[in-house]
Amino acid sequence: MSILGGVKDRVKRVKGAEWAILLIVLGLAGSLLLTPGAELLGGGSGSPKAADSAAAGTLEDRLGRVLSSMEGAGRVEVVIYYSQPAVHTGSWLDSPGQAQAEGEPIGVVVVAEGAGNLQVRLELARAVQTLLRLDADAVEIFKMESP
Numbered sequence: 001m002s003i004l005g006g007v008k009d010r011v012k013r014v015k016g017a018e019w020a021i022l023l024i025v026l027g028l029a030g031s032l033l034l035t036p037g038a039e040l041l042g043g044g045s046g047s048p049k050a051a052d053s054a055a056a057g058t059l060e061d062r063l064g065r066v067l068s069s070m071e072g073a074g075r076v077e078v079v080i081y082y083s084q085p086a087v088h089t090g091s092w093l094d095s096p097g098q099a100q101a102e103g104e105p106i107g108v109v110v111v112a113e114g115a116g117n118l119q120v121r122l123e124l125a126r127a128v129q130t131l132l133r134l135d136a137d138a139v140e141i142f143k144m145e146s147p
Contacts, residue, residue, distance in 0.1 A: 059105075067110060067127060072120040074113025075144060080132070081107035107138045115143040 060078045068076040083103035108128050114120040121141045128139045 063108075063128070063131065066131070067112065067124055070120070070123060070127065072114040072117055073124060076110060076112045076124075077144070078111075078128075079109045080105050081109075105132045105134065108132060108134065108140070110139070110141045111144045112141065113144045115141050 060080055063080070064076045064078040067073055067078065083106045110124055110128060112120070112124055115124065124141050125136065125139045128134065129136060
């Protein structure tokens with residue numbers, strides 16, 4: 001009881017201005033936690049544009065999960081081809097093999113178990129075109145080899 005009584009006494013001594021400051025601080029902390037893409041707290045919203053190879057793999061994985069959840073698609077594998085970034089330093093060190101941030105997605109190959117069905121193939125292609133904003137000629141869908 002003495003601990004509870006001590007806490008009650010401390011709460012009673014807090015003045016109105018201190019409560020207001022405490023509420024503001026708690027509100028700001030809560031808004032940081034709930035803000036999408038809060039980079040300070042390790043959050044982050046997924047972007048369709050990949051900035052590096054790890055993000056590209058993540059985009060391919062996410063796209064594969066979405067496509068495989070479509071009716072009739074079955075197991076799906078996705079490979080995304082990116083344009084070269086437009087930024088070049090003009091240095092002799094610039095080479096095609098040099099690790100650089102990737103550009104925009106310009107082509108996609110999807111291999112799916114259900115791609116033998118024309119309707120599934122068309123729906124997979126349409127989904128990829130919509131999600132990555134690609135033209136129909138930039139998306140190829142193939143039937144996955146049976147195990």
